[in-house]
Amino acid sequence: MFAGERATAVGLLALTAATGVVMVVDAGIAGVLITTAFLLCAPGWAVASRMRMDAPSAVWTVSAGIGIALGVLVAAAMVMADSWQPTAAMAVLTAATALALAVRLR
Amino acid sequence: MTATQMLAPAPTRAGTPWPLAAAAPVLAGAAAVLWVVGLRPVDPAALDSLGVLPALSPLVILAYPVLIAAVVVELSLRQPRDRVLAVLTLFGVVAVYGLLPATEPAARMPVGWLHAGFAEYIAEHGDVLPRFDARFSWPGFFELVAMVTGANGYEQVTDLLQWAPLLLGGLAVLGVRALAVTVLGPGRASWFAPWVFLLANWSEQEYFSPQGTSYVVLLAGLVVVTRHLLHTPLLERPPARGFLAVPANRLRDRLYAQIVVLIMIVALAPTHQLTPFVFAAFLGVLWLTRRLWPGWLPAVALLVPAAWFAFGAEDFWSGRLGNLYAAIGDLDTSFQRNVGERLTGDVQHQIVVGGRLALTGFVVLLTAVALLLAHRRGHAVPALAWLAAVPFGMVAIQPYGGEILIRSYLFALPFLAVACGLLAERLVRSRRAVAIAVVWLVLSCIGLATVVLRGGNDSYVALTKDEVAVMEQAYDLAEPGERIYAVFNQWPLLSGRVGEVKQRAAMNHCLPERLVLDCVNELNPEFLFVGPAQDSYGQMFLRYPAGWTQTLVDELRAAGRYRLVLQQGAAMLAVRSDR
Numbered sequence: 131m132f133a134g135e136r137a138t139a140v141g142l143l144a145l146t147a148a149t150g151v152v153m154v155v156d157a158g159i160a161g162v163l164i165t166t167a168f169l170l171c172a173p174g175w176a177v178a179s180r181m182r183m184d185a186p187s188a189v190w191t192v193s194a195g196i197g198i199a200l201g202v203l204v205a206a207a208m209v210m211a212d213s214w215q216p217t218a219a220m221a222v223l224t225a226a227t228a229l230a231l232a233v234r235l236r
Numbered sequence: 237m238t239a240t241q242m243l244a245p246a247p248t249r250a251g252t253p254w255p256l257a258a259a260a261p262v263l264a265g266a267a268a269v270l271w272v273v274g275l276r277p278v279d280p281a282a283l284d285s286l287g288v289l290p291a292l293s294p295l296v297i298l299a300y301p302v303l304i305a306a307v308v309v310e311l312s313l314r315q316p317r318d319r320v321l322a323v324l325t326l327f328g329v330v331a332v333y334g335l336l337p338a339t340e341p342a343a344r345m346p347v348g349w350l351h352a353g354f355a356e357y358i359a360e361h362g363d364v365l366p367r368f369d370a371r372f373s374w375p376g377f378f379e380l381v382a383m384v385t386g387a388n389g390y391e392q393v394t395d396l397l398q399w400a401p402l403l404l405g406g407l408a409v410l411g412v413r414a415l416a417v418t419v420l421g422p423g424r425a426s427w428f429a430p431w432v433f434l435l436a437n438w439s440e441q442e443y444f445s446p447q448g449t450s451y452v453v454l455l456a457g458l459v460v461v462t463r464h465l466l467h468t469p470l471l472e473r474p475p476a477r478g479f480l481a482v483p484a485n486r487l488r489d490r491l492y493a494q495i496v497v498l499i500m501i502v503a504l505a506p507t508h509q510l511t512p513f514v515f516a517a518f519l520g521v522l523w524l525t526r527r528l529w530p531g532w533l534p535a536v537a538l539l540v541p542a543a544w545f546a547f548g549a550e551d552f553w554s555g556r557l558g559n560l561y562a563a564i565g566d567l568d569t570s571f572q573r574n575v576g577e578r579l580t581g582d583v584q585h586q587i588v589v590g591g592r593l594a595l596t597g598f599v600v601l602l603t604a605v606a607l608l609l610a611h612r613r614g615h616a617v618p619a620l621a622w623l624a625a626v627p628f629g630m631v632a633i634q635p636y637g638g639e640i641l642i643r644s645y646l647f648a649l650p651f652l653a654v655a656c657g658l659l660a661e662r663l664v665r666s667r668r669a670v671a672i673a674v675v676w677l678v679l680s681c682i683g684l685a686t687v688v689l690r691g692g693n694d695s696y697v698a699l700t701k702d703e704v705a706v707m708e709q710a711y712d713l714a715e716p717g718e719r720i721y722a723v724f725n726q727w728p729l730l731s732g733r734v735g736e737v738k739q740r741a742a743m744n745h746c747l748p749e750r751l752v753l754d755c756v757n758e759l760n761p762e763f764l765f766v767g768p769a770q771d772s773y774g775q776m777f778l779r780y781p782a783g784w785t786q787t788l789v790d791e792l793r794a795a796g797r798y799r800l801v802l803q804q805g806a807a808m809l810a811v812r813s814d815r
Contacts, residue, residue: 152388153387153388156389159390159392159395161390162384162388162390162395162396165384165388166384169384170407177492177496178496180488180492181460181463181464181489181493181496182485182486182489183414183459183463184417184418184463185413185414185417185418185422187410187411187413187414187417188414188417188418188459188463190410191407191410191411191413191414191415191452191456191459192414192456192459192460194407194410194411194452194456195411195452195453195455195456195457195459195500196456196499196500198380198449198503199453199499199500199502199503199504201380201383201384202376202377202379202380202503202506202507203499203502203503204383205376205379205380205382205383206375206376206379206503206506208362208379208383209358209362209363209364209375209379212362212363213362214358214361214362214363216359216382216383216384216386216387217386217387219383219387220383220384221387
């Protein structure tokens with residue numbers, strides 16, 4: 131793992147932690163923006179950074195694409211299962227992402 | 237040497253003289269000053285059929301060619317600097333996608349308000365509303381937004397509308413840069429491509445919408461496919477026959493790539509009507525041109541959204557399958573809906589629509605020239621040409637409410653931009669001043685046209701704060717089951733109380749030649765909402781006199797049928813007198 135990648139992983143881990151915090155405290159629109167940033171960057175980067183994408187633009191594009199796709203699938207699954215629990219779903223997503231990023235940092 | 241390697245910048249031994257190295261940052265700084273100083277509030281109620289153009293400061297307009305000069309100068313250096321170009325591109329994204337959010341008082345595009353209302357409904361009820369609106373048959377985007385806001389206990393989804401174009405447009409530009417790097421290598425051409433995309437994208441589909449969001453996923457999917465799942469790069473000649481070789485990368489990369497693309501295919505299916513099928517078509521082109529390694533991918537990319545259409549979108553097609561089938565191959569109707577019916581309204585509006593068609597034609601023409609020259613240089617161009625052409629095939633399948641040409645252009649634009657990037661790179665690499673000036677001039681003309689054309693409908697798609705405030709009051713006053721009607725669709729329709737309060741445009745239920753007054757009297761809604769956007773729409777498309785909305789309310793009041801309960805600026809809410 132390159133030094134730049136390590137720094138990115140640490141930054142995204144911090145963003146993931148912040149996402150967990152804003153779900154607990156009432157952060158208003160800031161909470162929504164932090165959660166959006168998390169979704170667009172963190173889960174996808176944990177996957178894309180393992181794929182040798184060469185250019186930073188490719189890494190972040192694929193990260194955003196994976197994040198949106200995962201978010202849609204989780205949200206759609208809740209609606210289809212008639213079990214709408216957005217906070218719990220986001221908590222699972224942040225925990226899984228934190229784990230993936232921590233493994234990446236090892 | 238491969239074709240992709242040929243496109244990489246020439247290595248340099250000598251450093252760049254400092255005046256040349258400083259030119260791009262200085263020009264960009266000047267552009268930033270012009271843009272920021274020239275920004276001034278735009279009042280949508282004061283716009284005419286030319287849209288936002290008359291309301292823009294000359295300083296803002298001047299900022300774009302200066303910024304483009306910075307980009308062209310930097311790309312003309314022997315060794316262009318990626319960091320400088322990244323900063324310039326970021327500024328370009330802000331200047332193009334941030335201009336209208338920064339100057340207009342409320343989020344534009346009434347459909348975006350409706351999307352926010354749908355997301356709020358799901359956040360509140362945890363479900364979609366059956367048999368309510370075709371868009372609820374592809375609810376993925378609304379569910380995603382509902383999850384993000386719901387997890388934070390935040391209810392005002394409409395707060396996200398204003399700046400959504402900057403985020404989604406920026407991600408699309410990033411995606412085109414990534415695609416260009418994958419296809420063309422990291423040289424000049426792959427910097428020109430995102431700039432062509434940015435400057436030629438007049439389609440305005442990056443607002444708060446399923447299409448704007450699914451477009452990012454589409455580009456990400458294309459990047460993964462072109463990076464890891466092609467055994468022959470896009471611009472190189474594939475083997476004429478025999479088995480296709482495995483891509484020259486690690487098994488782990490190919491495995492990850494296939495899983496990631498599969499996840500994206502499954503997520504796109506319930507998110508948007510067109511995007512997953514276009515993705516399947518792109519994969520089909522890559523397979524048919526003997527480049528795509530996993531042959532199962534196009535089939536799965538087609539079957540998954542087809543299955544969603546059959547089982548998940550039954551509300552949409554139930555009772556109208558005949559119409560959908562009848563539209564296939566009906567080019568006359570499609571052309572009429574996408575071109576003929578759009579070239580209506582007053583002369584100024586027709587200039588705006590004509591400008592969009594001309595810009596589309598110009599970019600397609602540049603692409604044809606670029607591909608021809610690339611072919612003569614030894615590149616294999618059929619795959620890129622087909623990728624740029626195949627979205628336009630949708631015109632023969634569905635008119636899509638008169639929007640299919642816009643969407644076709646948007647889907648084709650990344651590949652048009654990649655091809656145009658090749659052309660610009662060739663001209664700039666010649667290092668002749670005239671060639672470099674031509675690149676600057678063409679990009680500047682395209683960019684200025686796009687900035688003007690993007691805001692060309694703003695007299696009726698931009699909303700005032702008054703309209704938003706009056707609509708909020710209407711939601712406060714209406715009882716469940718009551719009807720809030722406007723005359724036309726240009727209002728914050730369904731931005732709240734979805735499924736609880738009926739909200740429609742009256743003229744959707746009356747023949748166009750019918751008098752508005754008669755139409756409202758016949759439908760007899762409890763609330764009537766009118767505002768400047770509707771006023772402009774009536775003036776432009778039906779030649780109503782300026783201020784007709786005020787006259788309408790006055791006549792309804794004079795007849796004793798309605799009373800005015802709220803007026804802010806030109807936005808009015810009237811309530812039926814017997815309510």
